[in-house]
Amino acid sequence: MPALFDLDNTLIDRLDAFRRWTAEFASERGLGKGAACWMVELDANGSVPMETFFELVRERFRLPEPAGELWRAYRARLPHLVSCRAEVLAGLDRLRSAGWAVGVVTNGMADNQTGKLERTGLASRLDGWAISGAEGVSKPDVRLFEIGARRCGASPAAGGWMVGDDR
Template sequence: MQRLALFDLDDTLVDLDAAFAVRAAEFAGAHGLGQQAVDWLVALNRQGYPHREVFFAKVREHFALAEPVEELWRWYRRRMPYLVRCRPEVMEGLARLRADGWKVGIVTNGTANSSRPVWLRRSTAVRCRGWRGCANLIPGCLRSRPSGVV
């Protein structure tokens, strides 16, 4: 019997929260905002908005920014694949699973233009057989939370 292990990408295989905090600080610096803005962005991110269009619409409104939502999201995505880190023990665990005959894959509710570059950049691609984004497959589907899937 073939064994299959599927993992979520964000905050399971990679530390998205730490990368987000760095990007939030960069955003605040680029817009002349202070630490309160970083804290607000991190808190908003923890609310788990499944679509970044909604997230950046709230950011744009809160800070009264002139940039369109699409530009804010593009700015965010530009560096995120370079900020996200996968801990060595995670990579080692994936390698052990594959060595033991498991097929390993990633299933994520992140959008393809956000999650796929992170997956490819962070070398999880060499440890996993496939990647499948499923953000919009289930109407009303929400992001995972630390306490489980909502």
């Protein structure tokens, strides 16, 4: 039976990584005092589409690059700022030892989410994963959960658990 997990703010602390990214970005670009806090507020814990987020960041700080380019650079950097607690990794190992198929079902871009899975050591501990940006379907659509279950070698009809903080 599969135990499927959300990634951001479930297995990894996305907010912590995002805060670190805003501080780094603001400092590199010389955006001034308050810029990092402004970006954290604008992001509203990941509830604003990143395309919109980077349009607004570009406009506010008069940045020369297109928003799409800023977003791409962010996705390349964020996996380097996330970590997964040792207790979480050990917990997933215990679940697998107990016979569960363990997977991740996450909404996001394939490069960013795959990078996070690989950098945190999660990828080597999972039976499979489904990323909305790679599959063309997003949570809460049931099809993404079904893909995640199948990737773990499980039949979606057999049931299982989905664990997450939000969506």
